[in-house]
Each structure stands twice: as structure tokens, then as C-alpha cells.
Amino acid sequence: MRKLSIAALLVGVMMTGCTSIKIEDKGLDKVLATATITLDNGTATRALSADGAKTFAVGDQIAVIYTNTSDATVKAVSNELDTGDIKDAGKSARITVTLNEPKAGGTLKYIYPAAMANEDGSVNYDLLASQDGTLETLANTLDCCTFDGTLEDDGTLPATATLTNQLAIAKFVIYNSGSEDITSDITGLSVYDGTNSYSIDPASLDAIYVAVRPVEDVTFSFTAVDKASNLYVKTATKKTLSASNIYPINLTMASSVPVVGHFLNRDGSITSTKQTDGADESFAVIAYVGAVEHYFDKFIALALTDVDDKGHGITDAFKCVKTYAGNHPITIGGTTYNTASDSYSDNVQSDLDSPSNTLTGDVVKGWRVPLVTDLRFIIQSLCGGPSATDPVGVTNGVSLVNGPTFVNTINEACGNTGMQQTIYQTASKGSYWWSFCFDSGRNKIWDYPDNGFRVRAVFAY
Secondary structure, eight states, X not given: OOEEEEEEEEOBOSSOOOOBOEEEEOOSSEEEEEOOOOOTTOOSSOSBOTTSOBOOOTTOOOEEEEEBTTSOEEEEEOOOOOTTTEEGGGTEEEXXXXXXXXXXXXXXXXXXXXXGBOTTSOXXXXXXXXXXXXXXXXXXXXXXXXXXXXXXXXXXOOSBOOBEEOOEEEEEEEEOTTOOBOGGGEEEEEEEOSSOEEEEOOSSOSSEEEEEOOEEEEEEEXXXXXXXXXXXXXXXXXXXXXXXXXXXXXXXXXXOOOOTTOEEETTSOEESSOOOSSTTOEEEEEEEESOBTTTBSSEEEEESSOSOSSOBOHHHHHHHHHHHHHHSOEEETTEEEOOOOSSOOEEOSSTTOSSOOOOOSSOOOEEEOOOHHHHHHHHHHHHOOSBTTBOTTSSTTOOSSOXXXXXXXXXXXXXXXXXXXXXXXXXXXXXXXXXXXXXXTOOEEEEEOSOOBBOOOEEEO
């Protein structure tokens, strides 16, 4: 097996020109590449400075993807750079890598940093989906440069190589509608360009840096959430972000106030009318606004459809809601809620326990099989009756309105969600699992064994 231990000087270019690399052939076992380059505003302590100068840093690795003599694509990773490898204040670096049986004239690709390389030689853009908003993490793990070329006729490195930036970088400072800088209060930010989604989880940052794929003439949707769980939204149209640029972006975001009967959309926005497609497609309707300790902080929303047209026992109900959540992801402030627990439940020993308040700990946000408490507050909000602090009117033997009218009231309030005049499963347990009965003029809780009932998910926030 022929192995090449290759030392090559690579050029990282951020808003600069191309640089040639001269190859010195030292025999079959090693090829040394040397070059001298200049990068404006370079820094030796960071892979990317705030003004856009890209440099190499100690510990960096470069992925080398090449074709071997069996015509297979192989990924090799260079040794970590040390201080002796980095020259000219970080403007140049020599890498050492071993290639097994490289094919003469075969394809060659460099990806820097190596963590951004897939085994097949493509860039792993999936890593951009979750970020922490810091320039340091972005520079060290995400900011990606590549080179595409071919090996020489003897399988050595080509005589020239220029790494080209693949991403744009957005530097966000966020203001509320009162022109106050609230960036350091933001705990979650989501960015959606119609194709790519980015979820950012910042921690008290003065500016939020996000690596994004280049786009041209697109509409961006932004949602953010602050430390008090307040929601903010913003839409920007006809925007272009090009690779090799850092864009300072000041976002003035309007507070998104939940209103009963308004719709919760895929991108976390809340609108007064149902959206039918795209980034803001509506997946749920706000059904109660307020906080119930341990259950929800801001609101509870009702899914716009049942999970399917079948009846389910509780085990299947948990599975179906998890699937439903995966098909109806909602991103709020950098967090995408696209799954549900297999066992999230509470205990209700009597149909007079309202709210049951048997949950403990912080609110678990996102999709779930509804709890009895969830449904009681939804009914109180949409159909009137008991107060928020005493929603016990929806109990065994007590009827606000007859069953069909009750269901119709919910459907009308929620934009025709298709609720049925039948029994729905809950995730509250007494001697058996409780179900909620909306038929035959009875608005009761039934303590039945694990029979098959319809399932309508709720979204807690």
C-alpha cells in the first residue's frame, strides 16, 4: 500500500484574494508544501476576528477528501496544528496528513475546519442548525472554507490551492419596539430563510453571531424569546447574504402577544388568521392565555386536527402525539418543539380535582397528550363557565352546554378544528386513565380502563 505523509501549507481566505502554493517534491513518502501569504487584520489567537479576518489557530484540523486507487472517496484528517505549523501571525499554516493509495489525477478537496466534513466529502451543513451565538464557537467549529481540485499525476498535492469561504455570518443586535437593546436578555433566537432553519441558544450576549448559508432575494422569519418567556417576531423580505461577508443586522422585533383564537405557526409567530403553508403555516390555535403552575407559563394551544381518525389507548396516544409533533414542528426563540414524551402525565384521583396540580418542577414546553387540567382551562377559555382559578364546572354531572353545541363552540372559536362529538384520551390517571367526554350532552371525565379514544394534542408554553 502506498502511503503519502503530506505536509502542505494551506491558505484561509476571508474577503481576500487567492494565493499560490509551491510544492516541493521530497519523494514518495512525503510532499512538503510551502507558501507565504498575507491576510489583512489577521489575529493569531482566534480563527475569525470580529472584523472578518480569518486565520489558522493551534489545534485546528483540516479534512482532506480524495479518490484512492480503488476509485473510492476517502476522508483523511490532518494532525492538529501546533505553534510551529502556524506562520506569519496565523496567516499561513502547514498541515501534515497521511493519504492511503491516492489515485493519480484523482479528485481532491480540503474542508476547514475538519469537523464540517462529511465522510463523502460534502460539507455538513446540518451542523449549522443549532448554534450558541458566540463568535468563538462559530469560528472554531462552523465557519467553513473549502478547496476543490485534483491530485497531480503522481498522486501528490496540486501546485496551488485556495480555500474559499462557503458561509455568510450575521451579527444580530436585537431591539424591542421601544428601541431598547434587549440582546443580552434573549435566550433563544430562530432564523428561517424559507429553506434553512437555524436555532440559536445565546447566554447573555451583547451580539449574537450566526453562520448561515448564502441566500439571494429571500424572506427571513425571526422569532425570539427572552428571559421572561416573552415572544418577539420579525419578517424581512428580499434579503441577500453572500459568502465571505459579515453582516451587522439590527433587528427591531415586535412583541408577539398570545390571544385566544389566534394561531400559533410553524415559525413561532402568532397571527389572527390561519396560515396555510410556508414558514408560518398554522399548526395550533391559542386556547387559553395565562399561567398554571407546573402546566404552562404563557398559554396552552390546541392542535388544529386530531392525530388521526382512529381510537387509541394511552400507549398509542403517546406514540401518535410524538409522531404528530414530528410532522408539526414549532420553533420558538431558537428551540424547535418536534417531539413529545412517551409518558408525560399527572394524577387525578377525583373528577373534582381541578386543576389537579400534581405536576412538579418546571413547565415542560411543547406538544403533549392533553392533561385534564389542560382541557378544563381550554373549555373555560373558549366556552365560558368556571373561572380560571376554579374551573370545576366541567366535571361529572355538570354541563355548560350540551355536547354538540359544546364541540361546535370549540370548533368555531378555533377556526373549525374538526373536534368530534365523542370521547378524547387524556394523559391524566386515576384508577385508570381519564378520558374527556364531549358527546351525548355530557361534559364529563370518565375513569375508564385503557380503551381506544380519539386523540387531540395540545401545545404548552
